[in-house]
Amino acid sequence: MKFDGGFTVPAEREIVFARLNDPHFFASCLDGVSELVEVDPTHFTARLATRIAYIKFNFAISVEIAEIVAPSRVVAKSEGTPLGIVGRLTALATADLQASVAEDGSAQTEVTYEIDVSLAGKLGSIGQPVLRSKAREMERSFVEKLHAAFATAPDGTVQEIVS
Amino acid sequence: MNEIRSISAKQVGRDVPRLESRQKVTGRAEYTHNITLPGMLYAKLCRSTVAHGRILSIDVSAARDLPGVHAVYTGETIRTLIAEPYFGPAFHDQPILAIGKVHFVGEPIAVVLAADPYVAAEAAQMIVAEYEELPAVFDEVEAMTSAAIVHETLKPAGTFADLKHLSGKSNTNVALDYQLRRGDTDAAFAAAEHVFEHEFHTQQVMHTPLEPMVSIAEPGDNCLTIYTASQSPSFVCTEIARLFGWRENQVRVKVPYLGGGFGAKLYIKLEALVAAAAMLARRPVKLSLTMEEQFYTITKHASTFRIKSAVNKDGRITARRCEIFWNGGAFADIGPRVTQKSGFTSPGPYDIDNVSVDSYALYTNRPPAGALRGFGIPQLVWAYESHTDLLARGIGMDAVEFRRRNLLREGRPQATGTLMHDAAIIEVLDKTAELMNWTAPFERGEGVIRRGRAIAIGFKAVVAPTTSGAIVNLSADGSAALYMSTVDMGQGSDTAMAQIVAETLGLVAERVKVVHPDTDVTPYDMATLGSRSTFHMGNAVKLASLHALEQLGAMAREVGLPEGTNYEIRDIFLKKYGMQAGNIIGVGSYVPPYTSPQKGTGLSDNVTPFWMVGAAGVELSVDTETGHVTIDRLINVADVGRPLNPAIVATQLSGAAMMQLGFTLFENMDLDHGQVTNASLADYKIPGMHDLPTVMDNVIVDNNQQNGPYGAKGVGETATFGVSPAIANAIEDAVGVRLTSLPLTPESVLRGIRALRGEKLEG
Numbered sequence: 001m002k003f004d005g006g007f008t009v010p011a012e013r014e015i016v017f018a019r020l021n022d023p024h025f026f027a028s029c030l031d032g033v034s035e036l037v038e039v040d041p042t043h044f045t046a047r048l049a050t051r052i053a054y055i056k057f058n059f060a061i062s063v064e065i066a067e068i069v070a071p072s073r074v075v076a077k078s079e080g081t082p083l084g085i086v087g088r089l090t091a092l093a094t095a096d097l098q099a100s101v102a103e104d105g106s107a108q109t110e111v112t113y114e115i116d117v118s119l120a121g122k123l124g125s126i127g128q129p130v131l132r133s134k135a136r137e138m139e140r141s142f143v144e145k146l147h148a149a150f151a152t153a154p155d156g157t158v159q160e161i162v163s
Numbered sequence: 164m165n166e167i168r169s170i171s172a173k174q175v176g177r178d179v180p181r182l183e184s185r186q187k188v189t190g191r192a193e194y195t196h197n198i199t200l201p202g203m204l205y206a207k208l209c210r211s212t213v214a215h216g217r218i219l220s221i222d223v224s225a226a227r228d229l230p231g232v233h234a235v236y237t238g239e240t241i242r243t244l245i246a247e248p249y250f251g252p253a254f255h256d257q258p259i260l261a262i263g264k265v266h267f268v269g270e271p272i273a274v275v276l277a278a279d280p281y282v283a284a285e286a287a288q289m290i291v292a293e294y295e296e297l298p299a300v301f302d303e304v305e306a307m308t309s310a311a312i313v314h315e316t317l318k319p320a321g322t323f324a325d326l327k328h329l330s331g332k333s334n335t336n337v338a339l340d341y342q343l344r345r346g347d348t349d350a351a352f353a354a355a356e357h358v359f360e361h362e363f364h365t366q367q368v369m370h371t372p373l374e375p376m377v378s379i380a381e382p383g384d385n386c387l388t389i390y391t392a393s394q395s396p397s398f399v400c401t402e403i404a405r406l407f408g409w410r411e412n413q414v415r416v417k418v419p420y421l422g423g424g425f426g427a428k429l430y431i432k433l434e435a436l437v438a439a440a441a442m443l444a445r446r447p448v449k450l451s452l453t454m455e456e457q458f459y460t461i462t463k464h465a466s467t468f469r470i471k472s473a474v475n476k477d478g479r480i481t482a483r484r485c486e487i488f489w490n491g492g493a494f495a496d497i498g499p500r501v502t503q504k505s506g507f508t509s510p511g512p513y514d515i516d517n518v519s520v521d522s523y524a525l526y527t528n529r530p531p532a533g534a535l536r537g538f539g540i541p542q543l544v545w546a547y548e549s550h551t552d553l554l555a556r557g558i559g560m561d562a563v564e565f566r567r568r569n570l571l572r573e574g575r576p577q578a579t580g581t582l583m584h585d586a587a588i589i590e591v592l593d594k595t596a597e598l599m600n601w602t603a604p605f606e607r608g609e610g611v612i613r614r615g616r617a618i619a620i621g622f623k624a625v626v627a628p629t630t631s632g633a634i635v636n637l638s639a640d641g642s643a644a645l646y647m648s649t650v651d652m653g654q655g656s657d658t659a660m661a662q663i664v665a666e667t668l669g670l671v672a673e674r675v676k677v678v679h680p681d682t683d684v685t686p687y688d689m690a691t692l693g694s695r696s697t698f699h700m701g702n703a704v705k706l707a708s709l710h711a712l713e714q715l716g717a718m719a720r721e722v723g724l725p726e727g728t729n730y731e732i733r734d735i736f737l738k739k740y741g742m743q744a745g746n747i748i749g750v751g752s753y754v755p756p757y758t759s760p761q762k763g764t765g766l767s768d769n770v771t772p773f774w775m776v777g778a779a780g781v782e783l784s785v786d787t788e789t790g791h792v793t794i795d796r797l798i799n800v801a802d803v804g805r806p807l808n809p810a811i812v813a814t815q816l817s818g819a820a821m822m823q824l825g826f827t828l829f830e831n832m833d834l835d836h837g838q839v840t841n842a843s844l845a846d847y848k849i850p851g852m853h854d855l856p857t858v859m860d861n862v863i864v865d866n867n868q869q870n871g872p873y874g875a876k877g878v879g880e881t882a883t884f885g886v887s888p889a890i891a892n893a894i895e896d897a898v899g900v901r902l903t904s905l906p907l908t909p910e911s912v913l914r915g916i917r918a919l920r921g922e923k924l925e926g
Contacts, residue, residue, distance in 0.1 A: 001835060085288045088212035090836070118836040120212035120268050125455055125842040128835070 001119075001132055006112035007143045011150045013099040016109040017071035019149070020095065023063075029145040031138060041065075048080065050138070052123070053130045058083040072097050087121025174665035175873045178810035179672045182658045183420065183651070193419035195377045195392045196451060203379070204233050205280035206440055206450040209273040209290040210459060211265035214301070214528040214837030215311065216294035218263060218272065225289040226275055231282035234444055235290070237273045238262035241439050245406050248439065252398065252430040253326060254338065254495040255318045257531075259435045265294065266313055266493035267528050268837040269459025274436060276444055280451075299528040299837055303490035304467050306336040306525040313493060313526035324759060326499055338491060338524040339499035341506040343765030345578060346517030351482030355473030359554050363546035364904040367465040367490065367832045368825075370535055371849050372652075374422025375457050378433040379449040380441035386413040387441065391434050394424045394650050395690035396680040399434045406435060407442075411682075414438075418680040421652035425822070426534030427461050428652070429692055430497065458832060458842040463535035464501060465490040468509075468546035473517075478560045480569050482517035485509045485547075489524050489532070489539065496533035498524045504626040505539030507760070507770050510578045511547040512588050512622040513569040518578045520765065528837055537623070537880040538693050541823055541887065544621030545905065548888030552617060553901070562892070563596045566620060580766040581624075585876075586774035587802035587866040592620055594864050595800045599780040608897070611787045614795070615897025620778035621884030624771035625877075626693040628757040632686030633703040635664055635711045635749040639740065641732030643670055643711075648680040648688035649700045654879055655811040656696050660704050662807050663872055667708035668715075686752070694775060694877025697807065701872035702753035711749025718747070755870070773868050773876045776802040779820065779885030781893045790913025792828065792894060794856035797886070801861075804868030804876040812878050816861035819882035825850040827887040829906050 009016050019025045023044050027033040032049040039045060042065040049058050059080035067075035073096050080089035098110045118124065119131060186192040209226075223235040238260040241248045248262070249255040261272045273290050277283035300309040316333045319326035326339060352358060378391040387407075393399050396416040403414045421428060433450045441448040452460065466489050473482040487509055491498035506522035555565035570592060571583045595618050596602075608614035634646040645664050651657040661675035678685060688700060715735065719728050722738040730738075736745055755772035780798035785791070799820045806812040829848050833840045841847045861882070867874040887905060895901045900915030917923065 081291075086209055086212060086290065086292075118838060120836070120838045121210070122455070124835070124838040124840060125269075125458070126846065128833075128840040129846065 001117045001128065001135065002114065003117070003135060003139065004112070004114045005139065006110060007147070009109045009111060009146065009150050010102065010106065011109060012107040013097050013109045014071045016111065016150070017097055020074065021068070025149070029142050029149065031141050050134070052127065052134050059089060082121070082123060085122060087119060087123045089117070089119050091115055091117045174662045174672045175807050176805065177662065177672070177808065179658050179662055179808055181655055181811070182661060182673065182677065194374060194422060195379065195390050195419060196374060198379055198390050200379065200381055200447040203447040203449055204276040204278055204444060205283050206437065206448050207275050207280065207283035207287040208271045208456070209275070209287045209292070211261065211268055211270040211272055211292070213265060213294045213296050214268050215297040215299035215313070216265050217297065218261060218265060219293040219295055221273055222291040223273055226286035229282065229286040229289065231277050231279055232286045233276045233278065233446070235273060235275050235286070236260065236440060236443060240443065244439055244443055248406065248435070249318065250402055250406060250431050250435050251320060251495055252497050253320055253323060253499045255320050256314055257494040259439050267530050269530055269839065270493065271436070274440055276440060276448060300336065301527050301529055301834065301837060303465060303488040303525045303527060306527045307488065307523065309336065311528070312336060313528060323499065325503060325762070336526040338495045338526055339502045341503040341520070341522040341765060342763060343506060343518060343520035343578060343760070344763070345580065345766065346482070348482045348484055348517045348519040351517040352473050355481060356476045357474045357558055358471065359474070359550070359557055360469070360471040361550050361553060362903065363468045363470070363549055365466045365542045365545060366905050367529060367532065367834070368463045368535070368830045369458050369832060369847070370425040370427035370461065370463070371457070372421070372423030372425060372427050375452040375454055376428060376432050376460060377449070377451040378437045379447060380434070380437035381447040382441045382445055386415070387438055388415045388417065389434055389438060390417050392421050392428055393418050393432070393434065394421070394426070394428045394652060394692055395430055396648050396650070396682055397687045398430055398690055400682040402431050403434060403438050414682070416680070416682045418650050421650055424650070424652040424691070425536045426692060427457070429534055429690060432460060454844055455842040458839045459530050461496065462492065462530050462532045462832065463826070464498065464532040464539065464542065466542045468543065470546055470550045472550065472554055474554055474558055478558055478565055478568050480513055480515050480554070483510045483515050485520045487522045487543070489522070490527050490529060491524050492527055492529040492531040494531040495524065495526070496531050498532055500626060501534065501539040504624060505543055506765065507579050507624050508540065508577070508622060509543050509547065511551065512571050512620060512776070514571045514575050515578065520578070529834065530839065534692060536819060536822060537883045538626045540621060540623045540880065541826070541883045544619065544884045545887040548619035548621060548885065549891050549903065552888070552892040552895070563592065563601055563618060566592055579760060579770045580768055581770045583774065585804070585866065585868050586622065586776050587864050588620070588622065588776050590864045590866070591776045591778045591800050591802050594862060595620070595778040595780045595798060598798050598800070598860060598862060599782070608784055612784050613787055613897045614782065614784050615893040615895070616780070616782040617889050617892030617896050618778060618780045619885035619888035619892060620776070623775040623880065623884070625695060625698070625773060627689055627695050628755045628772055629689035629699070630752065630754040631688045631699040631703040632750070632752040633700060633707040634686055635704070635707040637668065637711045637715065637732065637747040637749065639733060639736040639743045639745050642674060642676070643668060644676040644678055645704060646678045646685045647700055647704065648682070648685045649696045650680055650691040652691065654815060655808065656691065656700070658811060659697060659807045660700060663701055663704045664708050666873060667705055668712055694879045694881070697875050697877050698773060698868070698871050699753055699755070701807070701875060703751045705872045706751025706753060707749040708751070709749070710751055711747050714747045714749065772870060773804070775877055775881045777881035777884040779889040781889040783890065783893045783897060785894060785897045785912060787898060787916055790909035790911070790916060792890070792907065792909065792912060794824070794890065796858040797856040798860045798862065799882040800864060801878065801881040802864050802866045803878040803881065804866055804871050805874030806863055807873065807875045809863065812863060813861045815878045816882040817859060819880060820859065820886055821850050821855060823883040823886040824854065827890050827905060827907055828854070829908060831906050
């Protein structure tokens, strides 16, 4: 499953980049993330609780920051194991940050991302249509929370630039 | 009740209703799924979550500790029982449970046994495996040159002579390369008036038998009884004996009715696992797959077919080059046979002097592929008949006339050099054209609906010209029982074989008892596959019946009855034994002559004892706003020799055509990083009543297969041949869009229509 999209954050690129690279901030923007542990500056573990079609799943997640080009690019590899069911979640996420200027002249950052998620095991074999909509839902929520954290935008909204 | 001999036999060619129909509609027919044994344990599998990887660890402790779990086994446990636990008909490449490495997402890595299947299922989810992931290859053409190697070393089973040279070969994914060379293709292409070249693709699909695979093993004292939904009980017996280092008579394999097979239940599937688990646990073990698990077990080869033809100014094909890549998935199963046997006929049913074929069986990290109703032929016909229409179109000749000009005739050599006999190819083409009223004007539709029509014709050589044996027991009351290992999986073989017994012995088919496969009781049969039973087992059954008849004649002579006596059978027995006693055992065994193709040239003067010929004619409507295709009419025309039971033959034709319709229009296993993502009937659509053509005709042409039992030959696959290319050809006829990849979805049709108009389709 591949997703791509983008949004604009009403803040300077360096600030946005720094915040996105703060695992605690990043995790706070994602629903259901807990027990974040920083193993070293590029490796983290966490727990992700989510509901998929009325069934609750817990994933043990490990994240590796595979590439950092400050302040423009981050590539992260994630691997997750659902608890209590045989399966495996893998994701490769790339985020690119581009500085731009808003209409009112203030600095803003356009973030575009690509995520390739695959899920193996029973969840992957029969649940992909449900998972796809779940992933979209998580993505929307992430953008909203991220925006809320930079809630200095004049109109208070985050503008999607790619659907 | 005394058996009355039928006055005039006339049992062959009669629409005898299925012998088992009453049992089936009343729910009394026996299926392996319904069998339970005292002390039986249920098995559930834990499967790989990576497409290709080394197993670092498998932690089964939590599963083992779950209350109610009897045992948990991995590949290493199996090794304590069987040193080399690998099986397969062509290569010994498939481990009973993964050892050291996994080769596809869904490969079994551990099995849990419990008296309660739900406990076993829960425990199987508690197994934790760690892998070191390896690069994977999924595409058949990439597999030719990929750095990702699925099996370190090739291990041919030794059964097939043409695979022996691959023994110990490493650093390759090619499990067989079949070559055919006839004439001088290079010279013919150089001299050609027209040259056409195309590439076609087919997708991976699944057999979807509505009775999923199921096997039970019951251990005894140095012996095993296996109850299994298998199409090949004799092979299961041989292969289990080989794995355990036993005599064949230590393994008993029993097969009741099957709820569909289509090639999915061939060779060994679950039997080795339940046999090993039962011997380890010393309890009967049953494994029933879910529909989802069937997608990880066996599938139909995805394929790429590159085809190039030279055509002269008279519309004759002078040369053809075929390159076919078969995506065999992680284990060879019978893929190398698909590769070779379908290679024989990959240039199509055409009389072409210069032919070159390269057919490759390839390992990839997908679920394994094997035989599926046609043994590769539907993939080939899809390509060569799409190509044939493009040739006719390219030189501006009518599609039927172009075929008629090029088709093989009686007595002409086919690409392998084998002469064509008893193959009604021209008759099938002409009958199809006649039924379609081909020379009359055709209604082209109006508004957004555009109509098109087309035909396609294909043929097939026998894939398994092998042995079948039968026993006919004639009892003292004149009733007969037939003992054979042909599996009735819904195709009606019990009824057809009973008709042969009845015809030969002068009985009534409905009163012949058919004893189902039981390797302790019924004689050897290679397998129920590739439309071979009617011909091979039919001949064996006829020979067994003739043998019984011969003994009955001798008995009559012995008791002083004249030649051709009209005494009832029971009265002959009565005269002989003085009471209702004794029996006559007729035995028959049949194996047709066959000459293996020469290495290098692939030529043979006898590659098949008979040819199957099938054509499809299609009329369809395309909604140019949505790309949706409606099949208005599908005509299936077949040469089946003389039909033993025309009504059953008609259901075989319609069933095969409907199945191929699904593979043509929508069935497709979606894979994401090797994971099948639509492994359920909710997401993987098979044809339903609403998908069927508005009109479907199934027609048999008159023919007589001279070496067949009462003129008959196989029919189970014939109507799959023409469906896919006829639909693609008709779509082009309707809207000018040529599709070269299956399935022919509304989206691909619509994209084609938009592309022709120069319009972009979003996404």
